[in-house]
Structure formats: C-alpha cells, structure tokens
Amino acid sequence: MNDPEYTAVLANVVKHFKSGPVLVRAVDGVSLQLPRGKMVALRGPSGCGKSTLLNLFGALDRPDSGDIVVDGIDVGRLKGGDEVDYRRRKVGFVFQMFNLMPSLTALENVMLPMELAGGMGPAARKQKAESLLERVKLAPDRYTRRPTRLSGGEQQRVAIARALANDPALILADEPTANLDSTTGGQVISLLRRLADDKRTVVVATHDNSIAQKADVVISMSDGKLMGKWAEEDSEAESARVSS
Amino acid sequence: MTIFRWAWRALIRAPLRGSLLVGVLAVSIGLALIMITVDGAFAQRLDDIRASVGTDITVRPAGSFGGGVFGFGGPRGGNGPGGALATPTPAPSDADDDSQPTITDDDLQKLTSIPNVASITRVVTDVYQGDTITAGTVTPPGNGGQGGPTFRGPNGQGFSPPIIVTGTDDPNTLSSLATGDTEITSGRSFTTDDAGKNVAVIGQAIADANSLAGGDTFTLNNVSSDGTETGTTTTLTVIGIYSTGTTFGDNGIALPIETERTIFAHTDTVDQAIVKVNNVDNVDQVSNDVKNALGTDKADVTTAESAFTAISSPLSDAKSSSQVGLIAALVASAIIILFSIGIVARQRVREIGILKAIGASNWNVVSQLGIETAFIAIGAALVGAIATFPLAQLVADGLVSDPTTGTGGPATNVGGPGGGGGGFFVAGAGGAANGTNSLLGSVDVAVSPSVFAYALAIALGLALIATVIPAWYVGRVRPAEVLRYE
Numbered sequence: 001m002n003d004p005e006y007t008a009v010l011a012n013v014v015k016h017f018k019s020g021p022v023l024v025r026a027v028d029g030v031s032l033q034l035p036r037g038k039m040v041a042l043r044g045p046s047g048c049g050k051s052t053l054l055n056l057f058g059a060l061d062r063p064d065s066g067d068i069v070v071d072g073i074d075v076g077r078l079k080g081g082d083e084v085d086y087r088r089r090k091v092g093f094v095f096q097m098f099n100l101m102p103s104l105t106a107l108e109n110v111m112l113p114m115e116l117a118g119g120m121g122p123a124a125r126k127q128k129a130e131s132l133l134e135r136v137k138l139a140p141d142r143y144t145r146r147p148t149r150l151s152g153g154e155q156q157r158v159a160i161a162r163a164l165a166n167d168p169a170l171i172l173a174d175e176p177t178a179n180l181d182s183t184t185g186g187q188v189i190s191l192l193r194r195l196a197d198d199k200r201t202v203v204v205a206t207h208d209n210s211i212a213q214k215a216d217v218v219i220s221m222s223d224g225k226l227m228g229k230w231a232e233e234d235s236e237a238e239s240a241r242v243s244s
Numbered sequence: 245m246t247i248f249r250w251a252w253r254a255l256i257r258a259p260l261r262g263s264l265l266v267g268v269l270a271v272s273i274g275l276a277l278i279m280i281t282v283d284g285a286f287a288q289r290l291d292d293i294r295a296s297v298g299t300d301i302t303v304r305p306a307g308s309f310g311g312g313v314f315g316f317g318g319p320r321g322g323n324g325p326g327g328a329l330a331t332p333t334p335a336p337s338d339a340d341d342d343s344q345p346t347i348t349d350d351d352l353q354k355l356t357s358i359p360n361v362a363s364i365t366r367v368v369t370d371v372y373q374g375d376t377i378t379a380g381t382v383t384p385p386g387n388g389g390q391g392g393p394t395f396r397g398p399n400g401q402g403f404s405p406p407i408i409v410t411g412t413d414d415p416n417t418l419s420s421l422a423t424g425d426t427e428i429t430s431g432r433s434f435t436t437d438d439a440g441k442n443v444a445v446i447g448q449a450i451a452d453a454n455s456l457a458g459g460d461t462f463t464l465n466n467v468s469s470d471g472t473e474t475g476t477t478t479t480l481t482v483i484g485i486y487s488t489g490t491t492f493g494d495n496g497i498a499l500p501i502e503t504e505r506t507i508f509a510h511t512d513t514v515d516q517a518i519v520k521v522n523n524v525d526n527v528d529q530v531s532n533d534v535k536n537a538l539g540t541d542k543a544d545v546t547t548a549e550s551a552f553t554a555i556s557s558p559l560s561d562a563k564s565s566s567q568v569g570l571i572a573a574l575v576a577s578a579i580i581i582l583f584s585i586g587i588v589a590r591q592r593v594r595e596i597g598i599l600k601a602i603g604a605s606n607w608n609v610v611s612q613l614g615i616e617t618a619f620i621a622i623g624a625a626l627v628g629a630i631a632t633f634p635l636a637q638l639v640a641d642g643l644v645s646d647p648t649t650g651t652g653g654p655a656t657n658v659g660g661p662g663g664g665g666g667g668f669f670v671a672g673a674g675g676a677a678n679g680t681n682s683l684l685g686s687v688d689v690a691v692s693p694s695v696f697a698y699a700l701a702i703a704l705g706l707a708l709i710a711t712v713i714p715a716w717y718v719g720r721v722r723p724a725e726v727l728r729y730e
Binding site for chain 2: 052055058060061081084085087088089092093095099101102103104112113116117162166
C-alpha cells in the first residue's frame with residue numbers, strides 16, 4: 001500500500017465509540033487515497049466524523065478495523081515509541097482551539113516539537129522556529145509573547161508554525177478557522193494553501209464552503225461515511241478516488 | 245528550553261495553587277523533620293542515660309531493696325529502685341538486725357573472683373540522730389513520691405529531713421558515689437589517701453545550716469550497735485561541699501567507709517555494694533554470677549540495665565511517640581502530594597492530550613509533572629526544614645513532659661516513710677540514676693544542618709511517590725478522547 005503517488009491510503013476503516021448508551025459510528029467503512037502535495041478539504045456537518053478521521057490519520061486514535069497507511073507506515077498498528085515517533089515526525093496538527101501551551105512563548109511553542117523529537121541543538125531549534133514564525137508572518141515582537149497575549153489569528157499562525165516544526169509529510173487541520181473572524185480565517189487558509197503549494201499534503205476538516213473552494217480535493221462526509229461522489233473544486237485538482 | 249524550565253513555567257503559571265500546595269506540604273514535611281530531629285535527640289539522651297547508669301550492678305541485702313539515702317525510706321529501707329519506682333516496701337529498721345539477711349565484706353570478697361568484675365564499692369548509710377549538727381530546711385513543693393504522705397512542718401511550712409551519712413570505700417570520684425549531677429562547689433572530693441581519715445564532704449544545706457566551710461570541723465556523736473549514743477564524738481574536717489541543686493539532696497554527709505563504720509559501730513556489713521562490670525555486654529552474666537555467689541535469699545541484685553529501663557521508660561515512650569509522629573507525618577505528606585498531583589494531572593488532562601498529540605511521550609509528560617512535583621516538594625521541604633530549628637525543642641519538651649511517666653522523682657520528691665522519695669546519693673539503682681526528672685528534664689535538641697539533607701531526601705522520595713498516579717494516568721490518556729469535544 002506504499003504508493004508514492006499518495007501520502008495516505010485508507011482501506012475500509014471503521015471507528016465506533018460509545019457516547020453514553022448511543023453507539024456513534026464516527027467512521028464507518030471509509031476507503032480513500034490522499035494525493036501527495038495537495039490540499040484536501042474534508043467537508044461535512046458537525047459530528048459527521050471529520051475530526052475522528054483526522055485523529056486516525058494522526059495516530060491520536062486507533063481504528064477498530066481497516067488499514068491506514070501514511071508514507072508507508074501502518075498507522076493503525078503503531079504502539080509505544082513508534083506511535084510517538086510517528087506523531088513527532090510524520091504529522092503536524094492544527095487545532096480549532098489552537099491548543100498552544102499556555103506557559104510557553106510563541107517561539108517556545110514552535111520549538112517544543114523539535115525538542116521532543118530531539119536531534120537539534122537549542123540554537124538550531126530557535127533559528128528554525130524563528131524562520132517558521134516568519135513564514136507564517138507573525139510579527140517578531142510577538143515571538144516572546146505567551147498565547148494569552150496573542151490574538152486568535154496570531155495563535156493560529158503559531159499553531160501552524162508548530163505543526164511544521166518537524167517537517168511532517170501530512171498537515172492535519174481541524175476546523176482551523178472556526179474561532180477566527182472571516183478575514184483572519186482567510187489569512188489562515190491562505191497559509192495552509194501555500195503549504196500545499198509547497199508540495200506538502202494538507203487535510204483540512206471544515207464545514208466552511210469558502211475553505212473547500214480553495215482545496216484541491218473536497219471530500220464530503222456524512223454519518224461516518226464518505227458520500228458517493230467526490231468534488232473537484234479546482235480545475236487542476238488531482239482526483240481523490242473515493243469509495244464508501 | 246529544558247524540561248526543568250518547562251516544568252517551572254507550568255508551576256508558576258498557577259502561583260496560588262503552587263503556594264498552597266507548598267504550604268500544606270511544608271507542615272507535613274516540617275513535622276516529619278521535627279520528629280526525625282527529636283527522635284535523634286531522644287536516642288542520644290537515652291545513650292547518655294545508659295552511659296551515666298553505666299555498667300553498675302547494685303547488690304543489697306535481700307528484702308532491703310530500695311532506700312535512697314535521701315529518700316525517706318532511709319538508709320535501711322526505702323522505696324523501690326530509687327527515683328524510678330516509688331513503690332513502698334517494708335523497711336528493716338536496722339541493717340544489722342539479725343532477722344534480716346546481711347551482706348558482709350567476706351561476701352563481697354567472693355565477688356572479686358567473678359570474671360569481668362572491674363571493681364566493688366561498698367556503701368553503708370545511716371541516719372544521724374544526734375544534735376551536734378542540724379539539717380537544712382526543706383520546703384516540699386507538694387505531694388512527692390507515691391509511697392506515703394508528704395512530710396510537712398507543723399505549720400505546713402518546711403521541715404528538717406534526717407541527715408544521711410554515707411560511707412564508701414571508693415571515694416575518688418563523685419561518680420563512684422553515684423551522685424550523678426552532684427557538683428563539688430567548694431573544696432574537693434575524697435582521694436584514696438583519705439581512707440580511714442576523719443574527713444567529710446558535706447552537702448550545701450548542711451554547710452549553710454551549720455555555717456561550715458572547707459577546713460572547718462564538726463563533730464558527730466558516736467553510736468553503739470544498738471543505736472544509742474555512746475557519749476563520745478568524732479571530729480571531722482570538711483574537705484569539700486557538694487550541691488545537688490536541691491535542699492533535700494544537700495542534707496547529707498559523705499565519709500570514708502571506715503570512718504562511717506567507726507562512728508556508727510558497724511562491723512563488716514554493708515547496705516549495698518556497687519559491682520562495676522568491665523563491659524556493658526557482660527552485665528547480665530556478672531549479675532547472674534553474683535546472684536549465684538550470694539544466693540537470692542541473701543541478696544537482691546539489680547543491674548544498671550534494669551534501672552536504665554525504669555528510668556528511661558518515659559523517654560522511650562516519648563521516643564516511640566516521636567517515631568509514630570514521624571510515620572504519620574510522612575504518610576500525610578505522601579497522601580497530600582499524591583492526591584494533589586493526581587488532581588493536577590486530571591485538571592491538566594487537556595494539556596497532556598495536546599502534548600501527546602504534538603509528539604510528547606508518556607515519559608516526557610510524566611517527567612514534567614515529576615519535576616513540577618519535585619519543585620513543590622523541595623520548596624515545602626526547605627520551609628519545613630527552616631521551621632524545624634525553632635520548633636523541634638518545643639516538641640521535644642512537650643513529649644518529655646508527658647505526665648504518664650510514673651516516676652517517683654528525684655530527692656526533691658518527698659515520699660512518706662518507707663516509700664516514695666527518690667534515692668539521690670548512693671542509692672543503687674535509683675540513686676545511681678539521681679532521679680528520673682533530672683535525667684529526662686533536659687533533652688537538648690540540637691538541630692544540625694543535616695536536617696536539610698533529610699528534607700531533600702524526603703522531598704525527592706515524595707516527588708517519586710507522587711508521580712505514580714500521574715504516570716498511570718498519563719499512560720491511559722488518549723489524545724483523541726480528551727480533544728474530541730473541543
């Protein structure tokens with residue numbers, strides 16, 4: 001299943017969990033392939049399983065069944081140190097609530113994944129973190145501020161820089177603009193778009209059509225299943241072969 | 245950025261929570277440190293007492309056991325083992341009474357051949373009834389020993405206790421007289437050259453009451469074997485004056501044993517003998533050998549160890565209390581920090597989820613929590629250690645002054661005739677110990693800087709314990725679950 005054309009390949013992935021007495025079929029037999037270096041929008045209403053699917057991509061959760069292969073790694077069967085290493089090096093997360101560490105400055109938040117991954121000295125980490133913050137266009141005077149002293153848009157920029165810290169193959173963004181005004185949200189989407197333009201695979205879970213319009217591939221979900229069609233919003237988009 | 249800075253930042257992010265945690269934990273750790281310090285002081289004091297009691301074995305005529313010289317049990321029958329046990333016992337009126345067993349010089353001679361016997365000191369004591377000198381006045385503070393009614397003067401004021409005359413053949417040092425805390429305030433004690441001479445070391449109360457000083461002379465009426473005065477006197481020269489710190493204890497006269505026997509018409513009997521053993525490990529064996537040599541129907545044999553046990557029991561109790569306190573404080577500390585950090589971990593479950601999502605291992609997260617815990621514990625331990633300095637002595641005093649001691653007290657505690665009172669001067673087991681309160685009343689707690697080492701050890705131990713729950717908890721956190729409902 002290690003196809004260089006695709007960053008990730010899912011085959012009949014199932015993830016159910018209980019919410020009280022109710023069995024939630026968050027991901028229900030999904031199969032898909034994500035083309036490498038594209039921006040993919042996962043679109044659907046709240047509770048349709050978008051976030052769960054992102055979590056499965058990111059090894060934050062394990063599927064009940066099925067296969068998830070990212071860059072040749074069988075993510076669903078990772079355990080212990082391998083799972084941690086995968087999270088460190090293969091994926092970068094951008095959350096709806098930014099989820100920056102409140103006790104660290106913007107710069108330190110970006111340096112943190114590099115420190116966890118190891119292999120770089122403090123000076124190199126700092127230099128790279130500054131470079132990433134510059135890339136996401138955060139003003140330098142914000143580098144030493146803690147998250148509580150940054151605006152929502154600024155926090156999300158820091159979060160994107162943090163997601164890029166270890167040069168992951170896959171960026172997973174879960175409703176990254178949900179807590180931002182439209183202007184700031186647009187800027188964040190532009191940032192993600194540029195990442196894809198730089199040949200990095202970006203998966204954005206969203207229910208915002210304006211974001212979907214900027215994606216190379218749009219995948220619609222409903223009740224844990226992929227809809228029977230895929231949408232091609234960009235004329236140059238690669239096809240994402242979808243089945244459910 | 246190191247994990248230490250990371251942990252420190254997380255800690256100071258909630259200063260109130262951190263301060264409260266440090267404060268509560270400081271109380272527990274401080275209490276533990278105080279108990280460690282106090283326990284050490286008690287142990288040292290017990291060692292001191294053991295050393296002061298030494299390796300002596302007291303041998304008395306059977307049935308005459310007790311009889312602190314200045315206890316009202318009197319020289320020929322007083323209380324139990326001196327100040328330690330104030331149990332009234334029947335007292336023979338006279339050691340030379342034919343109905344009572346006696347111990348003679350010949351008997352004691354047998355003991356010299358027992359292995360590990362270092363020396364044997366003979367002691368005789370008598371109450372002086374004559375009127376050539378007067379006793380100092382004692383004002384009892386209240387009921388004293390438990391052996392009988394308290395002596396008081398006719399008007400409830402002071403009274404003059406009997407003057408106790410002690411003769412011993414080993415007067416080189418005051419310790420040979422078993423006078424414990426007795427201090428020569430003027431002149432000197434005996435030397436071997438004084439044997440058989442008409443010299444005396446007198447108590448301060450006698451000196452004051454009779455205006456005697458070193459070099460002065462006084463006379464004692466000689467007594468016949470039936471206890472009546474012979475009409476002759478012996479003139480004695482004062483070579484030294486001692487003080488025990490109590491008027492009662494200072495109403496005594498010490499003489500070379502030959503001189504005492506001459507005045508009181510004793511032949512070769514003794515009221516007690518102090519058998520000194522060469523090593524504390526041999527005390528029990530020598531004690532048994534002495535019993536076998538003299539026979540239990542002839543002599544009561546008391547080891548220093550038994551006296552030590554009786555004397556030190558209050559201190560041992562206090563030591564036990566301090567150990568219980570130590571354990572309780574440590575358990576309390578462990579529980580406090582365990583649950584506090586457990587709660588902190590739960591409160592920060594989202595943060596843990598984020599950390600794991602961006603690549604932190606369980607070890608990374610647990611390390612951070614562990615270091616945070618260590619910071620808290622070390623801070624608390626420092627506060628606790630500093631608090632130990634002023635508080636340890638107070639706690640020690642409180643534990644030692646526990647009223648459940650059951651001691652008869654030293655000579656100042658005046659029991660009734662035939663009981664109570666404590667031996668002071670040559671009173672064997674009890675007398676040797678010079679009363680319990682004087683031994684127990686001053687446990688000096690010296691807080692050493694090593695308390696900081698203990699504090700650090702406790703802090704690190706607690707930090708280690710406190711990471712158990714977070715480690716278990718962090719291991720169970722699945723990032724997707726804690727981030728699912730954001």
